[in-house]
Structure formats: structure tokens, C-alpha cells
Amino acid sequence: MKKKLVSKNKLKFETRAVRDGSFRSGANEHSESLFLTSSFMFDSAEQASNRFSGLDAGMIYSRFTNPNVQMFEDRLASLEEGDACVATASGMSAVLSVCLTFLKSGDEILTTPSLFGATLQLFDNVLKKFNVSIKYVSLIDLQEWENSVTKKTKIMYLETPSNPLNQIADLNGIARIAKKFKIISIVDNCLCTPAIQKPLNYGIDLVLHSATKFIDGQGRVLAGAIIGKKKLINQIKTVVRTSGPALAPFNAWILFRSLETLSVRMNAQSHSARKIASWLEKNASIAKVFYPFLESNPQHKIAKNQQLMGGAVISFQLKNQNDLKKNYLAWRIINNVKIFSNSANLGDTRSIITHPYSTTHSRITETFKKKSGVNHLLIRLSIGLENTNDLISDLDQALNYRESDT
Numbered sequence: 414m415k416k417k418l419v420s421k422n423k424l425k426f427e428t429r430a431v432r433d434g435s436f437r438s439g440a441n442e443h444s445e446s447l448f449l450t451s452s453f454m455f456d457s458a459e460q461a462s463n464r465f466s467g468l469d470a471g472m473i474y475s476r477f478t479n480p481n482v483q484m485f486e487d488r489l490a491s492l493e494e495g496d497a498c499v500a501t502a503s504g505m506s507a508v509l510s511v512c513l514t515f516l517k518s519g520d521e522i523l524t525t526p527s528l529f530g531a532t533l534q535l536f537d538n539v540l541k542k543f544n545v546s547i548k549y550v551s552l553i554d555l556q557e558w559e560n561s562v563t564k565k566t567k568i569m570y571l572e573t574p575s576n577p578l579n580q581i582a583d584l585n586g587i588a589r590i591a592k593k594f595k596i597i598s599i600v601d602n603c604l605c606t607p608a609i610q611k612p613l614n615y616g617i618d619l620v621l622h623s624a625t626k627f628i629d630g631q632g633r634v635l636a637g638a639i640i641g642k643k644k645l646i647n648q649i650k651t652v653v654r655t656s657g658p659a660l661a662p663f664n665a666w667i668l669f670r671s672l673e674t675l676s677v678r679m680n681a682q683s684h685s686a687r688k689i690a691s692w693l694e695k696n697a698s699i700a701k702v703f704y705p706f707l708e709s710n711p712q713h714k715i716a717k718n719q720q721l722m723g724g725a726v727i728s729f730q731l732k733n734q735n736d737l738k739k740n741y742l743a744w745r746i747i748n749n750v751k752i753f754s755n756s757a758n759l760g761d762t763r764s765i766i767t768h769p770y771s772t773t774h775s776r777i778t779e780t781f782k783k784k785s786g787v788n789h790l791l792i793r794l795s796i797g798l799e800n801t802n803d804l805i806s807d808l809d810q811a812l813n814y815r816e817s818d819t
């Protein structure tokens with residue numbers, strides 16, 4: 414195995430995205446090989462023993478070491494400007510892995526209702542069974558975060574921008590509180606990716622990803638990742654190694670290549686989303702548009718401070734029409750778009766339209782839906798790489814569609 418290059422931030426993001434983490438087998442292939450093997454051979458019994466004891470860093474077994482997974486981890490760690498990364502089978506297994514690593518019975522997670530639906534369910538329905546308590550505060554209210562810390566608080570967990578409402582937390586402020594009380598701060602950076610925002614540079618302890626989204630970028634594989642200081646990542650790696658939510662080598666191989674185009678995609682998709690968000694804001698049937706870089710977003714100054722771009726996710730709330738049934742208005746639009754895909758995913762090159770209330774957030778309680786602002790009039794868009802004007806025309810005809818038109 415030839416030595417890999419990890420440039421340790423000396424080169425620019427785009428160069429690191431294409432060059433870092435790579436290693437070659439003896440054939441010296443240019444495009445990195447795919448290592449579809451569950452285990453690795455040892456040259457001797459002594460070497461086997463040294464690998465298990467950690468004296469020799471070579472490969473052992475793909476539940477905990479695989480060249481493709483390592484390549485992906487090294488490249489993503491470089492892009493997030495962290496020391497180390499651990500990859501997992503999905504975003505949710507990354508969330509579960511940090512919880513298994515840093516929490517025990519009697520501990521508390523301090524978090525916010527402005528979270529992805531499954532994360533809320535994992536906290537509320539699963540972790541509570543193990544006597545872990547969950548305290549919810551407003552994502553954007555630093556004073557409430559600080560006032561809510563108790564001796565039991567072990568983790569501060571948030572997404573910024575949040576899914577689906579694009580609320581923005583002040584990363585500097587969150588990191589300051591976490592450090593003051595010696596709590597581990599974790600930011601799900603799924604909507605931005607390191608091409609837009611690098612939470613570790615603001616003092617956040619761990620960055621978490623659903624790599625299924627913009628990191629893959631083409632809706633092909635499930636994956637998750639956690640990046641941060643070696644000491645914390647090694648603790649998580651031990652849990653992943655023994656509990657088994659390992660990333661498959663094939664998925665890692667796909668994602669490693671996806672990172673090469675991350676910057677180009679995020680640039681183009683954010684640029685398009687910014688235009689579409691401004692266009693939506695002028696539409697008479699829309700009450701509110703949620704997009705980080707719109708001046709109407711109450712946290713847009715914080716967003717501009719910590720994000721390079723606005724990202725590719727937009728949510729908008731339709732004006733209420735009391736005489737119409739719940740969900741009817743949003744579903745009519747979703748059923749009548751011609752280019753947008755009706756799917757629950759986001760972060761694809763193909764634009765996606767979603768009704769969070771009846772899909773991604775349908776299993777959370779009405780109280781939580783209310784607290785997180787997810788109602789039946791809300792639509793989420795994930796903007797892809799299609800022509801911006803085509804997407805605007807598609808939304809325009811769907812927003813204007815009436816049954817009487819047919």
C-alpha cells in the first residue's frame with residue numbers, strides 16, 4: 414500500500430477535495446481501487462497480534478478498518494479541518510454512535526425542537542428508555558441554552574441551518590457555552606457541508622453528517638460521519654467498532670469521489686437556491702420563505718458570518734385558506750410539479766419537493782411540530798443542478814394550478 418497524502422490544510426479546499434486521503438495498491442492505479450473484502454490477511458501471527466494491539470496500524474476486518482472507508486474519512490476530515498473522522502452506515506447511526514459513546518443513564522442531552530424528525534424520535538423515543546433525559550430549548554436563543562445547562566448535561570446537540578426551517582444558531586455562542594460548562598457540542602452540518610460552513614473552526618467539538626445528502630450529492634447511498642479531535646473520534650471509533658454500524662466499502666468509494674465535486678455542486682446549487690428563494694418571496698400565495706441568506710431571515714447576519722453561501726434548501730409557508738382541508742394546498746403543489754421530484758431526500762443534483770408535515774416529520778408529536786414550526790402549509794425544496802429558470806417556471810405553474818384548469 415503506498416502512503417496516502419493528507420495535506421493538513423496547506424492546500425485550498427478544492428485541491429484537498431480531489432487529492433487528500435488517496436492511497437494506491439501495488440498496481441499504482443490512478444482511480445482508487447474498491448476493496449470489497451470483509452477481512453485482511455496477516456504476514457505472520459506476530460503481525461496479527463500487533464494489529465489487534467494497535468502497535469501496527471494495518472487493516473484487520475472491515476467492520477473497523479477498510480481502505481475505502483479510511484480514504485473517505487481522511488478526505489472528509491481534511492475538508493472539515495478536523496483531526497480525524499469516523500464514518501458510519503447512515504446519518505442516524507452517526508447520531509446513535511455519539512449518544513452511545515458520550516451518554517450513560519442519568520445524563521441529559523440539551524437540544525432543540527428544530528431538528529430532523531428521526532433525530533427527535535431517537536432522542537425522545539429510544540434514549541429515554543435508557544434513562545437519558547432530553548431538554549429542549551430554542552435553537553436561536555443563546556441565553557436559554559446557557560440557562561438550561563445542569564450538572565446532568567453532557568451533550569449540546571443542534572443543526573444549523575435546521576431542517577426544514579433554516580433557522581441559524583450562533584456557532585461561536587454555542588461553543589462558548591459548551592466550553593464554559595465542559596459539555597461536548599455537536600453540530601449536524603448536513604445542510605451546509607464543509608464547502609459552506611466549518612463548525613470546528615468556531616470551537617464546536619464534533620461535526621456530524623448525514624453523508625447521504627449533499628456529500629453524496631446524487632442520492633445513491635446512505636452514510637454518516639463524525640469529525641473532530643482525535644481523542645473524541647477514537648472514543649466513538651471504539652463504539653462503532655464493537656457495535657457495528659460500519660460504512661460499507663462500496664458506499665465509501667462512491668462518497669470519496671463525490672467529495673471531488675462538492676465545492677462545485679454546493680456553489681451552483683446555492684446560487685440557484687438564492688435566486689429561487691428571492692422569486693418565491695415575491696409570490697402572492699406565499700406567506701413566508703425560509704432561506705439563510707434572505708434579509709427577511711431574522712438570523713441572516715449570523716448566517717453570513719459563519720456560512721460562505723446560503724445552501725440549497727429552501728422552505729416556504731403557503732398563505733392559509735381556512736376553507737380548504739389540511740394539507741390540501743401543499744399537496745396540490747407537490748402533485749403538480751413536473752421537474753421537481755416528490756421525495757423525502759435532499760441534497761441531490763435533482764431538485765426535490767417535500768411536505769415535511771406529512772412525511773419526514775409526520776411521526777413527531779403535534780406539540781413538537783408546532784414548536785419546530787412544521788405545519789401543513791410548509792413545503793421544503795432541495796435545489797439541484799437543473800436550470801434555475803426551468804425550476805422557477807415549474808414552481809410557477811404548480812403554484813398557479815387550479816383543478817378548474819384541467
Ligand SMILES: Cc1ncc(COP(=O)(O)O)c(C=O)c1O
Pocket residue numbers: 503504505506529531532572576601603604622623624625626635636637
Ligand atoms: C439534518 C439531517 N440529519 C440527519 C439525517 C439522517 O441521515 P440518514 O438518512 O443518512 O440516516 C437527515 C436525513 O434526512 C437529516 O436531514
